[in-house]
Amino acid sequence: MEGLGERGMRGENFDSGAMTRGTREEDSDSKFGSDNIEGASGNDHDGPESKSSRMKKYHRHTSYQIQELEGAFKDNPHPDEKARLELGKRLNLEIKQVKFWFQNRRTQMKTQLDRYENAILKQENDRLRIENIAIKEAMRSPVCGNCGGQAIIGELSMEEHHLRIENARLREELNRISLLANKFLGRSVTGMANMRPMLANSNLELAVGRNSFGGLSSLDAGLSMGLDFCYGDSSALPIVASARPVHGVNVADSSSENKALFLPLALAAMDELIKLAQVDNPLWLTNPDGRGETLNLEEYTRSFPPCIGMKPSNFITEATRERGTLTLSSMALVEALMDVNRYADLFSSMVGQAALIAVISLGINGTLNGAIQLMYGQFQVLSPLVPVRRVNFLRFCKQHAEGVWAVVDISVDTFREGPSTYEYANCRRLPSGCIVQDMPSGYSKVIWIEHTEYDENSIHRSFRPLVRSGMGLSAAKWIATIKRQWECYTMIMSPSSPNREQAGITASDRKSVTLLAQRMTKSFCAGVCATMHEWDTIRIGNVEDTRLLVRRSVGNPGEAPGVILSASTTIWMPLSQQHLFDFLRNEHTRSQWDPLSPDGPMEEMLQISKGQDVGNCISLLRASATSPNGHQNTFILQETSTDSTGSLIVYAPVDVPAMNVVMTGGDSTCVGILPSGFSVVPDCFQDSVESNFDGTSIKESTGRNSKGSLLTVSFQILVSNSPEAKLTMESVDTVNALISRTLQGIKAGLQCS
Incomplete structure (x- = not known):
């Protein structure tokens, strides 16, 4: 029944017996939404006791239950046992009642679609029969296109003959589109018969050696640009000339x-x-x-x-x-x-x-x-x-x-x-x-x-x-x-890849580390743009250039419970995007700007390549053994991505025991992530009249024309382990000082004001 229900919703597997059942079931269609006959089985000749037993299982749902069931059906018409159990608990229904309701609803949907498709096919058959009769009558007395008099078949040119065949085919396609669109939309679509071809002579070329897009053969002229409901047919179809605004x-x-x-x-x-x-x-x-x-x-x-x-x-x-x-x-x-x-x-x-x-x-x-x-x-x-x-x-x-x-x-x-x-x-x-x-x-x-x-x-x-x-x-x-x-x-799933990594690490291990890095980067982007989570904006009078966001984590997988503060700011730098990116991702110069890293150089113990560009990779860093204050119990997971439109450097400290689990193919959700990082994009200033952040021109403040970058810095910190705790000014001052020290270190390391 479940398989038939799904195919029925798509208009497949036409059931020739649906029309026979239609009259008998039409009066009872509306009952499927509110009534539920549970476990009806047997035959109509059972004794009174059997009939009485079945009647006891008849159950009418409340309007609230129907509304919730209909909403669940819209999301998923084939819920699994777990989903049915949760739905039953929420609506105070037995799992069997939920199961039978969904079965009845799918049966109702299939029956309605079957009846409607039968009617469509009957109309199509009648139309084709009438058109066939009209064509036969026209063939008996052909008319000359030039003089309007009696003509013989031989006077019709081959080109005109093909045009007439094509015209008839297009009319048939148009009618079929109208009928099938009606089926999908559930009502008559006005204006479908008045659609006119828009791209009869269009030629979509995905270039034949032109405009730096060579090597791809062009498509045939007159490529179909319309909604093709015809099974397997990609011929030219008419297009709506203009659409009504919605x-x-x-x-x-x-x-x-x-x-x-x-x-x-x-x-x-x-x-x-x-x-x-x-x-x-x-x-x-x-x-x-x-x-x-x-x-x-x-x-x-x-x-x-x-x-x-x-x-x-x-x-x-x-x-x-x-x-x-x-x-x-x-x-x-x-x-x-x-x-x-x-x-x-x-x-x-x-x-x-x-x-x-x-x-x-x-x-x-x-x-x-x-x-x-x-x-x-x-x-x-x-x-x-x-x-x-x-x-x-x-x-x-x-x-x-x-x-x-x-x-x-x-x-x-x-x-x-x-x-x-x-x-x-x-x-x-x-x-x-x-x-x-x-x-x-x-x-x-x-x-x-x-x-x-x-x-x-x-x-x-x-x-x-x-x-x-x-x-x-x-x-x-x-x-x-x-x-x-x-x-x-492709690189992560490859059995062997040119990575600087520990001996014995497998494709499964690389995949686990990559999933953790991707979750870290996604969380970083959410903290910069206030997406994905429910963020509250913190407005403080003396904080002008930094946007502060706060959210309360209840301990979702991969997150520690508590209050998370995100702080982001953007500055202009008189350096190219590539120069900034190379400096920020270099583990040897990291100590110049990272207040959370120990003094001295960092050591890259693992690198997973993500593509041909060496800047696209995932790295695992730790303090060098020669560092005076090195901490060997903390790793730094870092992901970098770059192309001509922008660069991204995201990192987060992680515990060594949890990271060892991930590096051996374990579940990456066991690692809590609070990401920090940078986004670098070209400034795209065209001349020196473009304003800097303080209102002065780029040339006035730097002595040079554009060719700079916009650097966004963002940090996320856990300010309290309790989701109910209140944000304090001390936490705000801490994250602002963190951003300030980081920017000062970057400017000093790059020797720019």
Whole structure:
């Protein structure tokens, strides 16, 4: 029954007996939501006692129980025994009652879908029969296209004959899309019959040796850009010309009416993404430095109607496009993007939090082709001076050809009611995403597009050039992050890798250490941007340049219970990103700036490489045996990552016994982590008129033009072992003094003011 229920929800395994059962079951459909007949078995000829026994098991749920059960069913229609037990305890129901309710609900869903699909197939059959009759009548008396008189078949050119066949096929595809869209949305979709082709002559080229994106053959002309509900058919489909803006819709309500609004929006976003991805598109301008591209806003405004309403007057546009080669297949990337947890882990430094609000479409035949999800995301630049971008958006996945996939995001100007209120605030996401095509040997080519409108007034003036240029959350940064993370996965899972590590360490040991390091880095990013956890902001009059956050940990896995204080600040440094990164990750110069490290050099006892760049690695450091005050009972776990868009150095002290467990493949959650570290990004100042943090120009304060970096420093400390303790000024002074000494040490070590 469970297997049939899942396939029934996807419209698969059509049951020819559903129509016969439909009349008998239609009157009782509504009872599945409130009634539960437990363990009904046997036949109708049982004696009175047997019938009486069955009637005693009849149970009517309360409205509260129904509401909770429906919510649980929406999240997971096939709960396991543990989930059923927890749900039963919460609702004061036996586990058997919960099990039977879910079985009845799945049966009801399958029955309704079966009946509806039968009706659709009957309508399709009648339409085809009528069309067949009309075609036969037309063939009996063909008409000449030039003179309008009687014609013979031989007068029809081969080209016209093929065009007529293609036209008939397209009409049939359009009708099938309308019918199947109705099934997925649960109601009639108006305007589907009036859709017109938008990309009949479009040619999506993932470059043929042009624009530094060679080696990938172009796709056929007229590539399908629409939502293809046709099983295995990737032919050209019509596209919605423009979509209605979606305003004031409660995204927690996944009703058919809301879905009817979301589908045209997803189609229009996919259409726009494909057009923007064309290689020789005049919409894009090459950046002055020759790297990357930015959007020609005037041309874009003329070419595309606003699909989510007009841009607010106080918003500015950030749009970038980038091409690249990935060492993973298109399917692997698509699966990661459509899984909200894997997506958040893959881009942990850029995505502070991601949540799946509702599934609009599951996809076709159990695949991701045609899948549409309503999601919530927090996009971050690692600095307390740049607000987190909180966005509700649709994510639509489409397979355009064999080995060619596209994933597009589009903002939904909505809010979510409930305990967690996600409010549309400081930005909105226009059609953004990627198109990826498989190459030989498991590689793939990708075109990535990022297009966002945001409120620049909320960003500190020193970060505005970086964000405005697209470097903060640019298409290049998304591709670079994918490359780095996938290289890390490949190196860690390899049976043998060129690592400087202890003898006998295995792939399992490396994986355990890597998981700990990734958790440390994710916690660091959350402390800088106030994401992932419930943080409270501390406002103190004499603290101006440092953002203080506090949260109360109740002893979750990998965390010690108590009050955790996070302090972050950003300064401008007259040094390049690479220079700063090399200095901060060097264990020999660490004692110059790290107040928590002993005097003298540190010793690197383990290094796990995460990729080809030597700066992408995980290290385990300890005090050198020759250090005068060396502490041999504490390790420092450090993870470093770097690319052209920014660098990250995160570290945390760890106990030797706990770390030894991790280094032998043990559970990494046994190690408590309080991370500290640095984020370094190029300042992107174009000239000396850009303002420094104190309002003076860069040239006035440093004697030089830009070519500097923005350095963010962040520390997390446990100020109390009791979650109920109150924060004291002494703790605030301690963490501020820690940041001050660290920055002074860095400036002294680099000999810069």
